[in-house]
Amino acid sequence: MRTVQGKTVFDGVAVGRILFFGKKQETVKRERIENAEEEKKRLMEALDVSLDQLTVLYEKALKEVGEANAAIFEIHQMMLQDGDYLDAISNMIVSQKVNAEFAVATTGDHFSQMFASMEDEYMKARAADVKDISERLIRVLMGSAEQEVTSQDSVIIIAEDLAPSETIQLDKSKVKAFVTRLGSMNSHTAILARTMNIPALIGVEIDADWDGLMGAVDGSSSSLFIEPEEEILERLDQKKKQQEEMKEMLFELKGKESVTKDGRKINLYANIGNIGDAGAALMNDAEGIGLFRSEFLYLEQDHYPTEEEQLKAYKTVAETMAGKKVIIRTLDIGADKQVDYFEMEKEENPAMGYRAIRICLDRTEVFKTQLRALFRASVYGNIAIMYPMIISLDEVRQIKIIVEEVKKELLEAGIEFGEVEQGIMIETPAAAMISDLLAREVDFFSIGTNDLTQYTLAIDRQNPKLDAFYDSHHEAVLRLIEMVVKNGHKEGIWTGICGELAADTTLTERFLEMGVDELSVSPTFILGVRKAIRNCDLSQI
Numbered sequence: 443m444r445t446v447q448g449k450t451v452f453d454g455v456a457v458g459r460i461l462f463f464g465k466k467q468e469t470v471k472r473e474r475i476e477n478a479e480e481e482k483k484r485l486m487e488a489l490d491v492s493l494d495q496l497t498v499l500y501e502k503a504l505k506e507v508g509e510a511n512a513a514i515f516e517i518h519q520m521m522l523q524d525g526d527y528l529d530a531i532s533n534m535i536v537s538q539k540v541n542a543e544f545a546v547a548t549t550g551d552h553f554s555q556m557f558a559s560m561e562d563e564y565m566k567a568r569a570a571d572v573k574d575i576s577e578r579l580i581r582v583l584m585g586s587a588e589q590e591v592t593s594q595d596s597v598i599i600i601a602e603d604l605a606p607s608e609t610i611q612l613d614k615s616k617v618k619a620f621v622t623r624l625g626s627m628n629s630h631t632a633i634l635a636r637t638m639n640i641p642a643l644i645g646v647e648i649d650a651d652w653d654g655l656m657g658a659v660d661g662s663s664s665s666l667f668i669e670p671e672e673e674i675l676e677r678l679d680q681k682k683k684q685q686e687e688m689k690e691m692l693f694e695l696k697g698k699e700s701v702t703k704d705g706r707k708i709n710l711y712a713n714i715g716n717i718g719d720a721g722a723a724l725m726n727d728a729e730g731i732g733l734f735r736s737e738f739l740y741l742e743q744d745h746y747p748t749e750e751e752q753l754k755a756y757k758t759v760a761e762t763m764a765g766k767k768v769i770i771r772t773l774d775i776g777a778d779k780q781v782d783y784f785e786m787e788k789e790e791n792p793a794m795g796y797r798a799i800r801i802c803l804d805r806t807e808v809f810k811t812q813l814r815a816l817f818r819a820s821v822y823g824n825i826a827i828m829y830p831m832i833i834s835l836d837e838v839r840q841i842k843i844i845v846e847e848v849k850k851e852l853l854e855a856g857i858e859f860g861e862v863e864q865g866i867m868i869e870t871p872a873a874a875m876i877s878d879l880l881a882r883e884v885d886f887f888s889i890g891t892n893d894l895t896q897y898t899l900a901i902d903r904q905n906p907k908l909d910a911f912y913d914s915h916h917e918a919v920l921r922l923i924e925m926v927v928k929n930g931h932k933e934g935i936w937t938g939i940c941g942e943l944a945a946d947t948t949l950t951e952r953f954l955e956m957g958v959d960e961l962s963v964s965p966t967f968i969l970g971v972r973k974a975i976r977n978c979d980l981s982q983i
């Protein structure tokens with residue numbers, strides 16, 4: 443038996459025969475052509491066929507994984523039609539008198555290297571997409587068929603990398619897991635794997651010779667076992683059974699209230715990062731959305747999302763949640779979330795730098811566009827707005843002035859909007875310390891324990907070396923939380939927690955004792971937290 447380690451993209455246990463998915467690399471030869479116009483015509487015909495193939499993939503993905511995840515194939519269509527990309531290929535055909543296949547392969551390499559060398563993690567991940575579209579075009583030009591991912595039963599796919607179009611074609615009934623050497627936690631493939639519920643590891647030093655051997659994936663330890671021993675298989679089997687039992691037990695909690703034994707009702711909401719996650723929130727019985735990280739809209743684009751684009755996204759989530767509360771957090775970029783078109787200067791200390799509300803109060807047009815979209819979307823559901831990274835009363839007052847301007851402009855333009863609750867995130871020690879004053883200005887508090895821990899303990903949350911020191915159970919963090927809840931209640935506003943700590947069931951009872959009114963967690967943790975809430979009895983306090 444051999445054991446190799448990677449990083450878990452999606453947790454779970456899987457056992458099956460290993461199938462090495464070696465990309466059938468088309469060998470592209472450089473050939474001299476006589477008629478460049480003819481060659482360009484071949485290219486355009488292949489482009490049409492490729493676009494049609496992508497439409498088929500889009501439709502399939504739409505049914506299986508929802509609009510947000512299917513969007514990658516629309517993006518591929520857009521990339522294929524990109525003027526710079528097509529011009530570069532055509533110019534090469536004409537100037538060097540080379541065949542279309544060679545021009546596509548060379549241009550694809552150049553573009554994907556360009557993306558791979560970018561600093562922004564999101565743009566880096568696009569290198570795989572450029573490779574994917576170029577390979578598709580080459581396959582069509584050469585008349586070769588798309589590679590079948592698998593035709594066998596229960597396989598663990600190992601590959602150098604899996605392109606998004608390959609991931610979506612995985613037959614879920616046959617593929618038990620996938621393991622790749624490349625790929626990032628932010629790649630579309632990783633996102634799709636999570637949505638498709640397929641255990642997945644990345645960063646594993648794979649070996650083509652494992653093809654046909656038995657394999658076992660254990661997401662909780664990020665391990666792939668090759669030819670696993672009986673003892674390992676038994677242990678994993680146990681684990682799988684436990685996970686399934688747990689899931690079944692938790693599913694029995696669907697439709698039940700999030701209420702303590704002594705009858706206190708807690709609002710149990712979901713954290714989401716895109717429209718597609720709203721489906722997962724509903725499937726796991728979320729009672730609302732406690733944190734919609736709106737920055738995905740900005741990260742997924744190469745331009746400032748327009749008011750209409752944002753309206754569409756917010757309206758979709760509001761309608762999907764059908765009247766349940768949807769708390770949308772305004773743009774929180776900066777620090778680990780960089781967007782190229784914002785053209786922000788490099789900073790020595792980005793976590794403490796130009797980010798979130800600081801950008802919005804500085805670039806008010808960007809902020810106002812988002813606010814207009816949010817207020818307009820409020821007629822389609824129960825939308826609330828939340829502002830991140832607050833440190834002062836002055837910021838809240840500035841926000842209020844801008845919000846009033848936006849409302850006035852909408853009124854003057856005869857555009858409808860609804861009543862919108864407005865709250866702030868408490869994620870800096872400064873905000874926690876003045877929460878008595880802030881509570882008079884807003885409708886609710888939502889405590890962001892991820893940043894609150896980082897700033898209270900002076901520990902960079904991005905630095906893996908400091909994981910051992912990042913103690914969110916630190917008494918300083920817990921006391922700040924308690925203080926915020928008390929100050930909120932004194933002024934009659936509700937207070938929730940939306941940082942990762944909200945899902946820590948070893949703290950549920952303590953949070954409820956403090957008086958926390960709402961917990962907002964990733965969709966997969968909702969039923970586990972509901973169970974913990976229902977086990978609490980606060981009558982003795």
Ligand code: PEP
Pocket residue numbers: 733735774869889890891892893894940941942
């Ligand atoms: C937090 O800081 O706890 C939070 C919820 O915000 P984010 O993780 O997006 O910074």
Ligand code: MG
Pocket residue numbers: 830869890892893
């Ligand atoms: Mg935060």
